Amino acid sequence: MKLSPVIVFFLFSQFLSAQIQDKVDFLRADILIEPTPVHKQIKGSVSYHFNVLEDVDSVFFDAVSMDFFNVSFDGVKIDFDYNGKRIMIKNEMKEGEDHIVSMDYVVKPEQTVYFLGWDDAVDGNEQVWTQGQGKYTSHWLPSFDDMTEKVEFDLKIILREDYTVIANGNLLKKETLPNSNGYMWQFDMEKPMSSYLIGFAIGNYKMETMESSSGIPMELYYEPKDSLNVEPTYRYSKRIFDFLENRIGVAYPWQNYKQVPVHDFLYAGMENTTCTIFSNQYVVDSTAFVDKNYVNVNAHELAHQWFGNLVTETSSEHHWLHEGFATFYAYLAEKHIFGDDHYYWKLLGTAEALKSFSEEDQGEALWNPNAGSLTFYEKGAWALVMLQERVGKMAFKKGVRKYLNKFAFKNVTIPNFIEEMEEESGTDLSDFEALWLENPDFPFEEVIMFLKDRNSSIRTYFELNKQIAQEPEGTEEILVRNWSTLSSIHLKENLILDYGEAMPTQLLSEIIASEDIKARQAVVLSLNKIPPELRVSIENLLRDKSYTTIEAALYRLWTDFPEYRTKYLDETDGIKGFPNKNIRILWLTLALVTPEYRPDTKASYFNELSELTGAEHHFETRMMAFQYLKNIGGFNDMVLKNLIEACGHHVWHFKKSARSLLKEFLQSDENTARIKRIYPLLSQQEKQYLEKTIGE
Structure with a gap:
């Protein structure tokens, strides 16, 4: 195939760029940033110290949609080339020389830095945090999308509001800023890392500290409202740290280790070097710990400090x-x-x-x-x-x-x-x-x-499955005959989930009365309909120490025994459930569709459920509220506005689900007309999306 001159030039440019970066070794970056959260903007400066390995005439940095207003080479202002994605500085450099390139810039990051809570009426929920995995740090810092370029990144952050700032490395200084309530926070790294591992978080935080057996300081952050949940959230943290150091066989390679929960995080967690950021949905109480805890994510992100970061x-x-x-x-x-x-x-x-x-x-x-x-x-x-x-x-x-x-x-x-x-x-x-x-x-x-x-219990599981497959009509007899010989809770749980419908009610009742919490949970999850003989036993699960169990029991009992609905709703009123409010959202919905239940308070219940679709709530909470309101025909103007806002959310799977809901809602002309009536209440970005969606 014959290549056009344009393609030849492009390929040559790409090859040349790769060679240029191989001829220098970037050693350290001194970074100073000043976020302005209300404007979703960062003003920054960075100085890169590097050594020249071979004669070269230019270096470049990845930098997306930034405005550069001062660029210097060894302290002397210099011209530069910038195409909106990469800045190139040209200057003759000789092998063995050391140089410093400095850049001052302003940027409104399109991704990677998220400013949450600064434009709502909720006090104390303001946060700024980063998610740089992949090739994204260049959206807020001139840096390197190439993971093979490792640099010691030292970060200073100026914040003119009184919030806690957490970032990579040791906090060297916290200096009061004149004429403000804020501080300048100075962090120091000692070893090099890839650019995607730079991270910081800003918010209303308190901290508990501990130390690993090897002497590594550990900082566990939490929001003041979650003070009672610190222990279950961070349960086993020291054991995890000590275990990994011992099992991996290499000492933890960094100065300290910090963990910070944030609102509406894109993933479960992110292993920024020395500074893991994770979803606040893992900030749980002891009841939630049973079904959804931070232990695995905690260990996973810590293991990355060796495997990925080191x-x-x-x-x-x-x-x-x-x-x-x-x-x-x-x-x-x-x-x-x-x-x-x-x-x-x-x-x-x-x-x-x-x-x-x-x-x-x-x-x-x-x-x-x-x-x-x-x-x-x-x-x-x-x-x-x-x-x-x-x-x-x-x-x-x-x-x-x-x-x-x-x-x-x-x-x-x-x-x-x-x-x-x-x-x-x-x-x-x-x-x-x-x-x-x-x-x-x-x-x-x-x-x-x-x-x-x-594992003997897994071996038994497959043996019993084989017996049942050979004699499906004898399922009940096989399970009853073997049940008393089983000791593994995991085996029992899985057998109940697989065959609960075939188990005699007497055995299920005994399991609810005496077995482990996960076995009890498996009973209610396995039943498509509760037999009347099990009603009282299942009612006891409304007070169990598992939010998954309570949620399933409430819905199943409310559905199967309508004559007791008031009793079930009274008993579970006030239970929030997981951080995403799973039980409260279900409860509000059931209370609304139970005509005889507290008719004078229906309006307040509907308002509460509708408000849970707002941007100040976690996207899991919002999605559940949207789904339940859709099912009961509860999309009022406020909910619709919140749904349209969700169509531009930074968490892609929530955004995708919201867009799917909106598309389904717009199937009727009547609903399209309703959407058009709230058009003046929308932001410009929301209007543009809506116009594209409706096709006008």
């Missing part, structure tokens, strides 16, 4: 080295805390998900740079489980330790890791690579054999 992939085809490893070590931490049974049953659950994925022809190889989360996280963890099984626990640990020490503060590829494991174990791993890294299918039979061999 050693970093060169490119996305090596992403297994980040997510697979963090998932694997998080599972080991859970095993350490909750026991072997918990660990192996969790692996069984992920194996079954991967089997379904593979059978639907959606299986992906771990080498695939475009693979999804299920592959990189769960299949990636399984690959390490089976690799450890293949080479032995001691050889595996030694190989990991050598790998981390050899490539500390550098970049790695999958072959780098495999080479270390082969050398340490004396084993040729080419067949392992073919089966686990290159094969898009999931080797389900192999992992099931492994699980049966390692």
Whole structure:
């Protein structure tokens, strides 16, 4: 194929750019930023210190949609080229020289930095936080989208409001600003990292501290309103830290470790170096801890401080080295805390998900740079489980330790890791690579054999399933005959979920009265309809120590026994549930559609449910409220306005769901007319989206 001159020039420019960056070594970045939250703006300056490795005439930085008003080279103002995505500074530089490039800029980040709560009437919920994974830090800081460029980033943040600021590294200074209520916060890193790992959070926070057994300071942040939830939220944090240091075999490589919950975070958590940011939906009380806790995310993000931050992939085809490893070590931490049974049953659950994925022809190889989360996280963890099984626990640990020490503060590829494991174990791993890294299918039979061999309760589970499959008419008798011999709570829970409808009510009643909380929960989750003989037993679950159980019991009882609806609503009034208010939202909906229940307070219940769709609430809360209101025909003008606002939300799956709801609502001309009536209340951005959606 003959290339056009334009394409030839483009390819040459790309090649030249790559070579330019290889000829310099960026060592340190001194950063000063001043966020103006009400304007969603950052004013910043950054000075990069670098050494010239070979003669070169220019350097560049990734920088998206910024206004540069001063750029200097070794203190002398200099011209620059900027195309809206990358700034290039041209100057003759000789091998061995040290230079400093400084840039002053202003930016309104289109992504990566999120300013929440500054434009609502709620006091104390104001936050600013970052999410830089991938190639996004360049939206607020001239930096490097290339993960192989590692720099020591030292950050100063000026904030003229009195909020807490948390960022990478040690807090060296907190200086009072003149003529304001704010401070200048100065943070110091000691080692280099990739740009995507720079992070900061600003908000109304308090902090508890602890120290690992190795002496690493740990800072646990929380909002003042959540003071009673600090212990269950951060439960086992020190045990997790100590376990990972010991199991990985390499000392924690950074100065300290901080954890910060934020509102409407895009993911479960993000492993910014020394400063994990995570979703405040994991800030839970002890009842919520049973069903949704921070333990796995806590361990996963901490493991990234080694796998991803200390050693970093060169490119996305090596992403297994980040997510697979963090998932694997998080599972080991859970095993350490909750026991072997918990660990192996969790692996069984992920194996079954991967089997379904593979059978639907959606299986992906771990080498695939475009693979999804299920592959990189769960299949990636399984690959390490089976690799450890293949080479032995001691050889595996030694190989990991050598790998981390050899490539500390550098970049790695999958072959780098495999080479270390082969050398340490004396084993040729080419067949392992073919089966686990290159094969898009999931080797389900192999992992099931492994699980049966390692865990007796899983072995029993498959034996009972086989018996039931051979004698389906004897399901009840098989379960009753064997039940008293079973000791594993996980086994019982899964059998109830699978066969609860076939179990005699007497056995189910006994389970509710005497078994573990998860077994009781499994009973109510397994029943499509509650038998009258079980009504009283299920009613007891309205007071159980599980919000999932209470929610399921309330809905099932309200549906199956309408004559007792007032009783059930009275008993559960005031229960919020998880941080997303799952029980309260269900309760409000049921109260509204129960005609005889407190008719004089229907209006206040409807207002409360409608207000939960507002932007000040978490997107999980909002989505549930939207769905319930849709089901009962409760879309008033306020709810519709909130729904339109949600169509531009920064969390893509919430935005997608909101847009789908709006599209469905607009199917009728009457509803389209209703939307048009609230048009004057919308922002310009919302109007533009609506015009595009309606087609006008």
